[in-house]
Amino acid sequence: MNELKMSKAFTLIEPGPVVLITTNDGKKNNIMTISWTMVLDFTPAFALTTGEWNYSFAALRKTKECVISIPTVDMLDKVVGIGICSGVKLTPVEAKKVKAPLIKECLANIECKVIDIVKKHNIVVLEAVAAYFDSLRKEKRTIHAVGDGTFIVDGRKLDRKKMMASKIPNGLQL
């Protein structure tokens, strides 16, 4: 995994892929699958929605840290398996600035600090502090949950960089 510039990290979440969230509560690593995430700022900052019903929420609240890991389509059954039960095997890799682990098998990993929790809506606000991208990985297609048990795989990519030049943040322009 190569380090990714912080200015590019929001582009991992903006397309809306299913992600894995890892936490470490001081005793052990935990992992959850979610697709309720959103970019909040280019800095980057992110929001995710979870709540008391989720084991990882306690760790997020206590440690104020997590890693957002982005799986690809070849990992779909593991991603769904994590959402249903525990016991799915993935390889934890030590992170640099948080105790939650990176996931070796994932396309990208973003180390995050919890900077706020909007209790009324179960929104956890995250600030990224480091990001990694596995550019050597062949399979780069992410997956998007529909919510009814089906998933949409990334299809082709269309380029509108010229048309959008005035709107693209610094560091990502042509």
Added chain:
Amino acid sequence: MNELKMSKAFTLIEPGPVVLITTNDGKKNNIMTISWTMVLDFTPAFALTTGEWNYSFAALRKTKECVISIPTVDMLDKVVGIGICSGVKLTPVEAKKVKAPLIKECLANIECKVIDIVKKHNIVVLEAVAAYFDSLRKEKRTIHAVGDGTFIVDGRKLDRKKMMASKIPNGLQL
């Protein structure tokens, strides 16, 4: 456009497509392109991020209403055009429960009420009150913004309904 059951409306946003948000400030319709959205609840409730810099934010705050419209890949240049300038032509259709218009050309439309604004993070919290889906439309592939001027088109759909049966909300199960 056919009415869509409210229990299915979250499945339009969960995959993370680029959406158009329409508002009506009492004088005229306005439209913006955003991809910073998130499902908050199956009811459904949604979050979107925008702020003072966006003309539509004033209308959202004042009228507490909007429509989320979901465009498809054949509309990409219009979607990008709306993000850059005004003057893009789309056909407004009267909504049932809000003054903001539906967009005729879009695959789906969700009428929403603004139920909260989390000022600290520029998060607008929406509750859906009606939803529509154009099932006769041939092109159903939505688009996902990467944020660098490129867009990912929906690819193929993978079915994990059986594996996920215990986790799928009522009304969407096999």
